Amino acid sequence: DAKTTQPPSMDCAEGRAANLPCNHSTISGNEYVYWYRQIHSQGPQYIIHGLKNNETNEMASLIITEDRKSSTLILPHATLRDTAVYYCIVRVVGIYNQGGKLIFGQGTELSVKP
Amino acid sequence: NAGVTQTPKFQVLKTGQSMTLQCAQDMNHEYMSWYRQDPGMGLRLIHYSVGAGITDQGEVPNGYNVSRSTTEDFPLRLLSAAPSQTSVYFCASSLKSNTGELFFGEGSRLTVL
Numbered sequence: 001d002a003k004t005t006q007p008p009s010m011d012c013a014e015g016r017a018a019n020l021p022c023n024h025s026t027i028s029g030n031e032y033v034y035w036y037r038q039i040h041s042q043g044p045q046y047i048i049h050g051l052k053n054n055e056t057n058e059m060a061s062l063i064i065t066e067d068r069k070s071s072t073l074i075l076p077h078a079t080l081r082d083t084a085v086y087y088c089i090v091r092v093v094g095i096y097n098q099g100g101k102l103i104f105g106q107g108t109e110l111s112v113k114p
Numbered sequence: 115n116a117g118v119t120q121t122p123k124f125q126v127l128k129t130g131q132s133m134t135l136q137c138a139q140d141m142n143h144e145y146m147s148w149y150r151q152d153p154g155m156g157l158r159l160i161h162y163s164v165g166a167g168i169t170d171q172g173e174v175p176n177g178y179n180v181s182r183s184t185t186e187d188f189p190l191r192l193l194s195a196a197p198s199q200t201s202v203y204f205c206a207s208s209l210k211s212n213t214g215e216l217f218f219g220e221g222s223r224l225t226v227l
Contacts, residue, residue, distance in 0.1 A: 034215070036216070041202065041221065042220065043118075043204050043206070043218030043219055043220055043221055044206075044216070044218050045218070046215030046216060046217070085156075087156065087157075102147070102206075102216060103159060103173065104149070104156040104158070104159075105156055106155070106156045107156055
């Protein structure tokens with residue numbers, strides 16, 4: 001399974017863009033990049049995912065490099081409520097009865113400050 | 115839709131006791147999984163299922179059993195609880211096993227004395 005590497009913590013000023021990097025240099029061609037966040041002790045919340053093209057939704061944008069070895073999650077206008085641990089995950093896609101494992105790493109603790 | 119429902123939310127056990135953490139989803143999701151989260155750590159996958167009757171081990175399966183007799187339910191059984199199993203447990207599901215986002219439950223906090 002491909003592993004991901006994220007910085008353990010980051011700060012961001014409220015109202016500014018938060019850019020969270022993730023390295024997944026061993027990703028294979030059929031693996032998607034997923035981002036989740038976890039606020040306090042709540043269950044993680046899905047944010048966005050992508051395969052090779054950049055993606056955008058109402059929460060965030062996902063930029064994946066052309067070689068797919070790294071990606072960046074962008075929160076365009078961070079608010080205090082975006083303070084959370086952000087997880088970058090590569091999802092294994094296998095045959096029907098072996099696929100689907102989502103392995104979480106340590107994540108990045110983002111602190112949005114006033 | 116209620117989403118992913120976990121019960122109980124809190125439980126205290128003595129070493130050696132057994133119990134089952136319940137997880138149910140009403141979204142007709144194919145994929146279900148259990149994670150544990152210890153203080154200051156990320157989530158670790160215990161077991162997962164890609165459909166009724168099919169289960170497989172995750173990263174930390176020892177001490178836990180699962181079954182998937184229906185699409186809706188995926189219980190996690192601790193046969194003989196140990197203090198090392200003190201943790202917060204999250205159940206998650208997704209529509210398909212290889213695409214789509216995971217929906218998480220609110221968590222079950224287990225303390226083993």
